Amino acid sequence: MLSNKRAVITGGSDGIGYGIAKAFAKNNADVFLVARNQQKLLKSAEALSSFGVEVHVLSADLSNAEEVKNAATEIRKIWPEIDVLVNNAGIARFIPFLQTSQVDFDLHINLNVMASYFLSQALIDSLTQRKGVIINISSYFSHRMLPGRPSTAYSITKGAIDAFTKSLAYELGPQGIRVNAIAPGTVNTPLVQENIERLSEEGKQKFSQMIKTIYPLGRIGEPEDISGAAVFLASDHARWMTGAILAVDGGLTTN
Ligand code: NAD
Numbered sequence: 533m534l535s536n537k538r539a540v541i542t543g544g545s546d547g548i549g550y551g552i553a554k555a556f557a558k559n560n561a562d563v564f565l566v567a568r569n570q571q572k573l574l575k576s577a578e579a580l581s582s583f584g585v586e587v588h589v590l591s592a593d594l595s596n597a598e599e600v601k602n603a604a605t606e607i608r609k610i611w612p613e614i615d616v617l618v619n620n621a622g623i624a625r626f627i628p629f630l631q632t633s634q635v636d637f638d639l640h641i642n643l644n645v646m647a648s649y650f651l652s653q654a655l656i657d658s659l660t661q662r663k664g665v666i667i668n669i670s671s672y673f674s675h676r677m678l679p680g681r682p683s684t685a686y687s688i689t690k691g692a693i694d695a696f697t698k699s700l701a702y703e704l705g706p707q708g709i710r711v712n713a714i715a716p717g718t719v720n721t722p723l724v725q726e727n728i729e730r731l732s733e734e735g736k737q738k739f740s741q742m743i744k745t746i747y748p749l750g751r752i753g754e755p756e757d758i759s760g761a762a763v764f765l766a767s768d769h770a771r772w773m774t775g776a777i778l779a780v781d782g783g784l785t786t787n
Contacts, residue, residue, distance in 0.1 A: 533767045534561035538586075538614045542594060542651065543621030545572040547721030547777055548669060551755025552762045553580055559763055562586035564611065566603050568593060569619065591755040594621050594647035595639055601682055604654030613661045616766045619648035620669040622689070624723055627728075628682040639687055644689035648697065656709070663708035663721055667765050668697050670777060676785050678746075680738065682760075694777050701775030710774040712765050717781025718743065719753040748783030757782075 538754045539556050543549035553563045557580045557699055565580075567573055567586070568769030573589035580587045592603040607614070627636055652666055659666070661771055673683050674690035693713060701711040718724060728736060743752055761780045779785050 533765060534616075534676070535561040537561040537616060537700060537766065538611050539563050539766065540611075540614055540655070541620060542647065543567050544618075545569060545576045545589075547723055548719055548758050549618070550576055551759040552620065554583075555756070555759035555763050556616075556766065557583040557585045557587070559767075560585060561766070564588040564590070564614075566592055566594065566607070568723050574626070590597050590636075595623075595643040597642070597646060597650065599710050601654060604651055604690060605669060607655065607680070608658055610686060612658060614655060614658045615662045615664045616653055616667065617659060617664065618667045618669070618762065618766075619651065619693075619744045621647060622672060622723075623667065624683070624686045624727065625675070626683055626727060627685055629684045632685050634772045636658065637696040640689050640691075641686045644686070645692045648693065650698065653750065656704070659709050660707050664710075665766050666700065666704075666709065666711040666769075667762055668693050668711070668713040670694055670713040672715055672717055672779065672781050672785050674715065679742070680735065682763035684765070694751070697777060698775045705774055710765075712757060712770070712773055712775065713777045714761050714765070715777050715779045715781065715785075716758050717753055717779075717784040719755060719758060720787040723778070724752070744785065746784060751782065753780070753782055 544553040545567035562585050570591040571577045577587045577589045592599045670693045673687045697713040734745040
């Protein structure tokens with residue numbers, strides 16, 4: 533479905549980003565992963581190469597504006613033109629509002645919002661040539677909160693991503709660039725596992741019980757539950773879709 537397409541995926545070494553990279557590679561897209569950990573990147577690249585596609589990796593801390601700029605330069609050196617940019621790298625820490633430090637706040641804003649904004653900006657020329665696609669990874673947390681998961685610092689970043697998706701879709705439509713977002717429900721990734729590990733034993737039990745109650749489909753997602761939507765949005769099947777925030781959440785936001 534994605535033959536001859538070139539896709540850049542931030543946070544592509546792990547979790548949802550890796551799931552998307554794998555689904556893209558299975559659909560014959562070449563992939564370029566940008567993430568923090570070089571070892572994990574190389575391991576992921578090796579696995580993805582088995583699909584017979586071109587794979588590139590770049591280690592960068594995308595919470596740093598200078599590194600975002602440098603990453604774009606490196607990507608453009610290797611691929612002057614691209615078809616897809618997936619802004620996926622993100623952090624989610626559940627911190628009560630009154631305990632949020634400036635450092636926590638800045639990290640959420642910089643990685644979840646600033647990096648998506650300025651990486652997209654720096655790669656627009658590369659996307660324009662192929663009438664490309666931007667896929668932002670949002671979250672239900674932009675508008676749906678959960679008990680025991682104080683998410684203010686995180687939620688504002690995903691609200692910003694939703695607004696970014698719609699306003700950028702509006703602005704870039706005339707150039708033929710489509711911009712959409714996927715808003716996943718809870719997905720079993722290292723990020724979620726780390727957050728569960730921080731809970732007390734009682735908290736873990738409550739969390740597991742809550743999942744069964746609030747998800748109409750009765751379980752949390754796996755990265756593979758999200759990646760099909762990304763393949764669709766990247767493909768020509770979604771050619772008249774732009775500015776959409778696609779909920780892929782096991783029905784969580786029905787209630
Ligand atoms: P994860 O922690 O499992 O993976 C995150 C990826 O981002 C990794 O590849 C990591 O290397 C990369 N990354 C982290 N910090 C980085 C930095 N400073 N610079 C560059 N790369 C960095 O996370 P995940 O659960 O797969 O989440 C991916 C995205 O999906 C995030 O935007 C998250 O907000 C969103 N999301 C996740 C869930 C969920 O339940 N897992 C739900 C809704 C939305």
